[in-house]
Amino acid sequence: MGNVMRLQRETVRRWARLAVLLVASVTISGCTGCVEETDETVDFFKPHEYGEWEYRGEPDIDGPERLLIGDVLEGETVSRDVEVTNVGRNLLKLGEWQIEGRFRLSFPRHDGRPPVELMPGEAVTATITYTAHNTDRAEGVLSVESNDPDEGIFEIPLYANADFPCLELDPADEVDFGMAELGETSRRFIIAKSCARRSPTTFSVTSLDGADEFSLLDNQFRSQVTLEPGAQVRIPIGFSPETPGEYEGAVFIRSDDDLEPNRVVDLQGRGRPYDCPEPVIRAYNPERGEAIADPMGELQVVPLDDIDLDASLSRDPEGSGISRVEWRLAERPADSTEGLANTSGEQSSLWMQLAGTYVVELDVWNELGVKSCEPARMTLKSISDEDIHIQLVWNTPADPNETDQSGSDVDIHLLHPNANLHWNSPPWDCFWQNMEPDWGETGVAIDNPSLDIDDVDGAGPENINLDNPEVETTYNVGAYYFSDHNYGRSYVTVRIYIGGQLAYEAQRKPMDNQEFWHVANIDWPSGEVIEVDRLYQSFP
Known part of the structure; x- marks a missing residue:
């Protein structure tokens, strides 16, 4: 946190020095109607005019939408931390902290007393403790008083031994198809996952708005879909541009998650113009050999192998050179949690955490800022070589x-x-x-x-x-x-x-x-x- 504070203070000092230089620059260049030669000494630090200046940044308090303590057995005590942050652009002043319900509030990370002020980017950690007298559902509210102009009283619902529908989307905000071939359908997926502990969660895709080039590729999601706790499904979205250009749309999803019943995921895509840089993937393992994806390739590997990935063979037909690369793990086996070691460098790697199929995609940009029309796709088939x-x-x-x-x-x-x-x-x-x-x-x-x-x-x-x-x-x-x-x-x-x-x-x-x-x-x-x-x- 100290580094953040020093960075903020240094930023303020830099802006102050820049303001002085700007005032000096305006004073020097504003010569309309002035005498060309003078022996008069000019004090650049004395203002010629006085006026009102107002900094319009505001404090903004932020924290989790809810705190789930989880299952607590009778007689058991469980503590969870909750972080309240100033995500605004001005000083956040904190007032009274209150807690309702059978929960206790403490601040062990702050010597027992919370700070009364938070600079932009600073946070305070509160510890919520619950002791179960039985296994019944318990609810409460943590409220914080502040000078946030929009949320003078900021509230976080608290739950223990409680369960309710909960839906997570990945991506939650936007699906970017990038550059797509004209006359062909590109596919992307929105992962819908239940984050409930015991209760089923239901959802459906209510509509797609925007450009007609976007479509829902599986109409079963227009009807209600039920997810058991921890289960997930992939919602396939298609993009079929017929002409070059940029396209926008949105997917509307409704669920029985009371905190966020209505979700909107934006859609973006571009129809392929003409010549694009061409991504090429080289996948290598010293025991399994190598494979080239130009644009498609496949390498058979073994679980727990480390696979090196190289984008240096990518090329630009226009001759301007490759200036940027972007790796993406498009598919991985169910239950895998492993990701790419690097998503923006010329070299990356991937650990074969589980048996199954992994698909790595690569997009590149040339010096003109043109993105590859389609990604290179390397399929890595992780197959055990044991009986x-x-x-x-x-x-x-x-x-x-x-x-x-x-x-x-x-x-x-x-x-x-x-x-x-x-x-x-x-x-x-x-x-x-x-x-x-x-x-x-x-x-x-x-x-x-x-x-x-x-x-x-x-x-x-x-x-x-x-x-x-x-x-x-x-x-x-x-x-x-x-x-x-x-x-x-x-x-x-x-x-x-x-x-x-x-x-x-x-x-x-x-x-x-x-x-x-x-x-x-x-x-x-x-x-x-x-x-x-x-x-x-x-x-x-």
């Missing part, structure tokens, strides 16, 4: 950021028949405490299973690989909710690949803390996956 590949991922709706270092912990287990169904015990259970057990022929590594990642803070993945399984053997696959770390219920997905192909998928199994799920069995050498789908309060 058996087991993938575990999970979603915890109450965890606001599943990619940080705080989250729930679910573990994958692969059990050898010699264990006699005694889970969670070496040597016949492959899991986080026994990641590379010696199975099959003693001392031979090529027939041993291995757990490649033990993810302890949310979402996954965790993968177990087994090559050269033992014949006439049936393996057991399970998942254990080791700890919810106070984030509550998770929805667990297990996928089993046989010979690189998806053979079985069990999606979004609701699991609570320390429950065990016997998912399925794998028979070898047939490769048949037999569903079990049995949930226990702990290890059976």
Whole structure:
């Protein structure tokens, strides 16, 4: 925050020095009707005229639309932080803080007392604490008095043990098709995801306005669509320009999310003019080789591979050179949270977090500011090269950021028949405490299973690989909710690949803390996956 303050003060000083120079410049150049030669000394710092000057910037208080405490057990106490920020352009003066309902307010990050003023860009962190006397729904309101001219009393609703429909859109504001070929249909997607914890969320596309070149490519979304907690769907939007030029439109979406029932996503696109710079992608991995997308290409890789991406082969037919690049991850497997390492440099990279298909797109601009007519598209097919590949991922709706270092912990287990169904015990259970057990022929590594990642803070993945399984053997696959770390219920997905192909998928199994799920069995050498789908309060 200190850096922000110094930057703001330095900006004010720079504007003050600029104002002095501007006054001096006007005084020197304003010579109409003046004597050309004079011995009179001029004091540039003494104003010739006096007048009123008013800075019209205003303070603007901002914070979250609501604070969800999540599920709190009877007798349990949970705290969450909420940040209130001055996003305006003038000093924000804070008055009385009040809290309603069975919530407590404190300011441990500010020595117990909140600041009374916030410079532009500054924030104050309040801690909201709730102690559950029962598991009933609890509501409250945090209100802050300030000199914001539009919101003199700023309110944040507070909820604990509460649930209601919640819809997230990605992108939330605008879909940009960029440059599209004339006479062809370009596709983009709006991801609609339920951010509710338990309740279903419903939505529908009510209309598309603006240019006729935009269209909804799947009319099922004009009717009501229901999403279970954490589930998501892709709304396909088409853009079909017939002539060059710029086009604008909007998608209107209505949902039962009470805080934002009506959403508008703007649409933009351009019909291709003439010669455009041509993006080219080179994808490379030292073990898998390379592939070129000009404009299309494909490279087969293995889960957990790092793929280098290079845009240096891109060209401009007009000869002006490439001045800017933009990478985009257009598609990735369901439940993947991994993104591109760099979106604006000539080189980038992508980690193959999960098995499945990734599509990387590249747009380039030439020195004249003309964007590529269509992106280069590199398809990366992440296929396991093991006989058996087991993938575990999970979603915890109450965890606001599943990619940080705080989250729930679910573990994958692969059990050898010699264990006699005694889970969670070496040597016949492959899991986080026994990641590379010696199975099959003693001392031979090529027939041993291995757990490649033990993810302890949310979402996954965790993968177990087994090559050269033992014949006439049936393996057991399970998942254990080791700890919810106070984030509550998770929805667990297990996928089993046989010979690189998806053979079985069990999606979004609701699991609570320390429950065990016997998912399925794998028979070898047939490769048949037999569903079990049995949930226990702990290890059976």
